[in-house]
Amino acid sequence: MHKTSSRLLALLSLLQVHRDWSGEDLAGRLDITSRTVRRDIDRLRELGYPITTVKGPAGGYRLEAGTHLPPLLFDxxxxxxxxxxxxxxxxxxxxxxxxxxxxxxxxxxxxxxxxxxxxxxxxxxxQPPAAGDTRQVGAQVLMDLSRVIDAREELRFDYAPSSGTSADDPRRVQPHHLVTWRQRWYLVAWDLHRDDWRTFRVERIRPRTPTGPRFAPRQLPGGNVSTFITSRFRGNGGTTIDWPCQGEVVLGLPAADVAPFAEDGVVEELGPRHCRLVLGSWSWTGLAAAIGRFDTDIEVIGPPQLAAAFRDLAARYTHAARATSPETGPAS
Structure with missing residues (x-):
């Protein structure tokens, strides 16, 4: 049987799997009694871990999100x-x-x-030469913009002037998307003063409070944020390649983690742990391989050719794995 301290750590590690555990399952995993499980759960609660009791025939426990970040365990x-x-x-x-x-x-x-x-x-x-003048974007600004986008609230902000221009008046917009394009963050929004769609460099945005009323989202020109962004920058100082194969996926990673490795793609933030990536390549197989380098779950939005390329690569990789044995080396 584990000592109390190591047993508590083992119990916490199980609870971090993000699933409901019955008392019997936990007792069996830790080789202890259900009574000891209850005592250990109480000890973890005293340490600040928000563990709730799950109702049901067998009962159980679940580790919930709390008001502060407790110590975490990783393998x-x-x-x-x-x-x-x-x-x-x-x-x-x-x-x-x-x-x-x-x-x-x-x-x-x-x-x-x-x-x-x-x-x-x-x-x-x-960094690419064109991005040499890019100022860092504060994490708080990204969080503030993400919140108003999710809440569909109008946003007022001061927009710092670019080099050689005078300061703009405060802007009032309906924010729609946070995207990255060629190492820069942009806010895609409907400008209420100019009655048109605009893209704003995020490092120049200084949000004001309070925010405005809620609004009903408008339809982006082109139907999606990728088409809108690429059309805005094509021929306007932004080099764009018309790839013969272009696909769209959702990745289980924050946009900030994907953007540095998708210079020629469009990355749209969908939440703290997900983003949409639109990327191009000279072949569907090459595109699937480029997306596969992101070590996360991948959901293919389209087109069907991209999904087929992933299936072909999966079969190829499976064959390669079977053909090579760690003990014997490549099959003859």
Missing amino acids: DDQAVALAVALRTAAAGTTVAEDASRALATLRQVMPHRLRHRVDLLRITAV
């Missing part, structure tokens, strides 16, 4: 993956400073074997 692979994501974000994204601080905190508590693996990773972010 080795999760810890390394988190460190890699933070180091990537710290190498030139809009949340670089926060990512660096988070990485330092994580590294400090890592066991030596994991710290060594993370320290071997070296990432250098190379």
Whole structure:
């Protein structure tokens, strides 16, 4: 039987799987009695973990979201993956400073074997020449814009002048989308003063409070944000390639994590953990392979050729995995 401290950690690790656990299942997993499970649950609650009791024939427990971030447990692979994501974000994204601080905190508590693996990773972010004047976007501004977009509330903001221009009057818009294009963040919105669609550089936006009334969303020209953005920048200082194969997917990653690796694509924020990516390539197989490098779940929106390319690659990779045995090497 585990000692109390290690048993509490094991119990917490199980509860972090984001599912309901019956008391009997937890007792069986930890090789303890149901009474001990109840006592350990109470100890975790005293430490600040919001564990609720699930009603039902057998009863159970669930770890809920709380009002503050409690200590978390990660297995080795999760810890390394988190460190890699933070180091990537710290190498030139809009949340670089926060990512660096988070990485330092994580590294400090890592066991030596994991710290060594993370320290071997070296990432250098190379920004395209056109983005050399890009100022960093604060995480708070992204959160503020995401909130009003989700709430469908009108937004008032000051818009910092570009070089050589005078300051604009405060803007009043209906915000629709946050997107990245060629290493820059943009807000796509309906400008209520100009009665037209506009794109605003996010690093120049200073939101005002309070926000305005709620509004009914309008239909974007072109039908989707990718068509709208590419049409706006084509021939207007933004180099656009008319790829013969272009597809749309939803990735289980934040937009800020995808944007640095999708320079020629359009990344649209869908939430804190999801984004839409529209990307092009010279072939459907090449496009599927390029999207597959993102280590996350992928939902293909379209077209059917892209889904077929993923199926072909999956079959090819499966065959390659079966043809090579770790013990014997490649099959003869």
